[in-house]
Amino acid sequence: MEIGTNTLAGNDALGSATAPTLGDATSKTSQLSSDFEVFLKMLTGQMQYQDPLNPVDSTDYATQLATFSGVEQAVKTNELLDNLTSQMAIGGLTDLAPWVGREARSDAAVFFDSEPIEIFPKTMGLADSTEIVVRNAAGEEVQRMPYVAGSGPIIWAGVAPDGSPLPPGMYNLSSVGISNGEVIGEVAVETYSRVTEVRIADGKPVVVLQGGIVVPGTEITALRDGTG
Structure with missing residues (x-):
């Protein structure tokens, strides 16, 4: 029986896929906080030691603050997108979990082990x-x-x-x-191969077929129960 829905799992894969993203996000946040404090100190010093006869226009201060605020917001947005991408990949992995042990159809290479192949x-x-x-x-x-x-x-x-x-x-x-x-x-030519594993690769769920052949989950065109 062929199924057209996508579904996957692997605790090891989850750990390896999410750890780098969380670490990078924490590093970015810490660096940004430090840079922002330095920026404020420099801005305060600029105001304190400016030439009283030729003071810096208040508009320039506002521009500097707005620019740094924009950078801060961009970093936070990237962090949120990274987390969202990781969550979506994990969700796809969970969906594909029931595929392990079944036969998936694709046009990838096939592993021949002396048994006839449809x-x-x-x-x-x-x-x-x-x-x-x-x-x-x-x-x-x-x-x-x-x-x-x-x-x-x-x-x-x-x-x-x-x-x-x-x-x-x-x-x-x-x-x-x-x-x-x-x-x-x-x-x-399309063939059926047994699914031995599902995992996340480059942030996307993939299916590992018999013989170690890796196929993106989106390239599986059908699914059926294994023939044993």
Whole structure:
């Protein structure tokens, strides 16, 4: 059964994701407070020791205060945005928690461990034929096979042209559209992979698939129960 909703968890990930943000925010606030005190002392000294025959215009004082106040407000705004971003990421992580142990569908690379894999080829409207191309982790083509448009999902057995099984590892599968003998396009093929972990990376929730393949949660197109 496919599900189109997003949901994730990981106490370790939460700690690593929020600590830098909170620390940076505290540092900014402390620095700003210190700078503001220095600024006030300088402003007081400027007023105290100004030339009585040529005093500084009160408008200049107001401008200086307004400028520093604007900087202070900007720092506080950035701090609030950082905290909000962290909270949103944590919320997304919590939503994705139930995905662990299930199978997620995406067009990312797939980990082959000698078990056949269901693949979902895509076809191009202008193509008169389609081929499935398989490449290993090094980008080398290891298999090419025809695909009949409209056939739906097929099973990839993971065998070389001579019939021998391909070694376990990471593979990229793509649909190649051909028209009049010329390649007109190539798109990644979608597959299902078991979700082993969910975590926050660069402030966003990501899904870790079997074999350590990391996919943004937004790039998962379907979800189903694991086949065991």
